[in-house]
Amino acid sequence: MNRATPRLRALAALPFVLALAVHLLLFARWRYELPAELATHFSVGGEADGWTGRTAYAVISTALFLGLAAGWTAFVRRRYLWAAWATAGFAGGLLVQLLRANHVDEFEVQVFSPGMDLGVALAVAAVAGGAGWALGSLVPEEPQAPSTGMTADGPRLPLGSGETARWSKDTGSRTLTVLAVLALAAAPVTLLVVTWPDALLGLLGLVIGVPGLALARVRVTVDRHGLTVRSALASRPRVRVPLDGVEGASVREIDAVTDFGGWGYRVRAHRTGVVLRSGEALVVRRDGGREFAVTVPDARIAAALLNTLAERHGKV
Incomplete structure (x- = not known):
C-alpha cells in the first residue's frame, strides 16, 4: 500500500506549485514584451528553429508542472522527497531561462545558450534538492512493509522423501x-x-x-533449480532465484502502482519485481532480506512448493 502521509504529499507538491507560480508571474509580467510566437525549440548552436503561440505555451507549461506534481504526489516516498524538489527546480529553472531567451527586442535574435542555461537549471535543481532533503526531517519515518508469511511456518507442499515436483504458469498483461x-x-x-x-x-x-x-507475458517456474521468471517469447530476459538464495516464500496482495510505481520489471528500495497487474503475487525473501515479487495466479501453490524445495536444500 502507499504509505505517503498527507504532509509528505503536500511537501512533494509544494515545489511544483512554487515553480509554476514564479513561471506564470514572469510570463504575465513579460506578456506584452514577448513575441506572439515564442521560440520553444533551438538548434545545437542555440538558435531558434521552432515556435509556439503564447496561449499554447502557457497551457503546455502549466500542464507540465501539474503533471509532474501529480506524479510525484502519488508515488513519493520520504527518502525521495529531495528528488521531487530537484525535478521542480530543474523544470522551473529551464522554463524561466526559456522565457528569458524570448524576452528580447524586435531587432535581437532569440538564442538559447545550452551550456549556460542548462547549468543554471541544474544549479537551481541542486539548491531545490537540498531544500527538499532538509524538509524531509518534517516527515515521520515510513513503517516497514509487513512480513506476513515470510517465516519458517510459511506454506508447504507435502512431498514424499523420494518425490519431486515442478510448477509452471504463464501470465501476462x-x-x-x-x-x-x-x-x-x-x-x-x-x-x-x-x-x-x-x-x-x-x-x-x-x-x-x-x-x-x-x-508483457512471462513464464513463472518453480522447480529443483529454484524460481525462474522469463519472457514467454524467448529465454531472455530472465530472473532466477536459486534455492540456496531463498529464505522464504509467501503470497501477498500488491498494488502495481502504489507498491511498485508501475508495471514491468520494477526496482524499489529493498525489493524488485516483475509486476504485470495488481493482485496476487508470489513474494520471495532472498539472502540479505531483499524481496523479489512476481504477480501470478495460483501463487500459493508456487510458494508452498518453493518453501518445500528450499527446506530440502537446507535453507528454510
Whole structure:
C-alpha cells in the first residue's frame, strides 16, 4: 500500500506549485514584451528553429508542472522527497531561462545558450534538492512493509522423501502488450516522417517496445533449480532465484502502482519485481532480506512448493 502521509504529499507538491507560480508571474509580467510566437525549440548552436503561440505555451507549461506534481504526489516516498524538489527546480529553472531567451527586442535574435542555461537549471535543481532533503526531517519515518508469511511456518507442499515436483504458469498483461506494440509501430513511422536529428526520437519506440513486449507475458517456474521468471517469447530476459538464495516464500496482495510505481520489471528500495497487474503475487525473501515479487495466479501453490524445495536444500 502507499504509505505517503498527507504532509509528505503536500511537501512533494509544494515545489511544483512554487515553480509554476514564479513561471506564470514572469510570463504575465513579460506578456506584452514577448513575441506572439515564442521560440520553444533551438538548434545545437542555440538558435531558434521552432515556435509556439503564447496561449499554447502557457497551457503546455502549466500542464507540465501539474503533471509532474501529480506524479510525484502519488508515488513519493520520504527518502525521495529531495528528488521531487530537484525535478521542480530543474523544470522551473529551464522554463524561466526559456522565457528569458524570448524576452528580447524586435531587432535581437532569440538564442538559447545550452551550456549556460542548462547549468543554471541544474544549479537551481541542486539548491531545490537540498531544500527538499532538509524538509524531509518534517516527515515521520515510513513503517516497514509487513512480513506476513515470510517465516519458517510459511506454506508447504507435502512431498514424499523420494518425490519431486515442478510448477509452471504463464501470465501476462494486455496493457503492456498494447503499449509495446504501439511503441514498436511508432518507431518506423517517426524515422520516416521526422527529419534528422529529431528522427532519433524514433529509436525511443524501439527502446520502450522491445523490452516491453518481452516482459508483457512471462513464464513463472518453480522447480529443483529454484524460481525462474522469463519472457514467454524467448529465454531472455530472465530472473532466477536459486534455492540456496531463498529464505522464504509467501503470497501477498500488491498494488502495481502504489507498491511498485508501475508495471514491468520494477526496482524499489529493498525489493524488485516483475509486476504485470495488481493482485496476487508470489513474494520471495532472498539472502540479505531483499524481496523479489512476481504477480501470478495460483501463487500459493508456487510458494508452498518453493518453501518445500528450499527446506530440502537446507535453507528454510
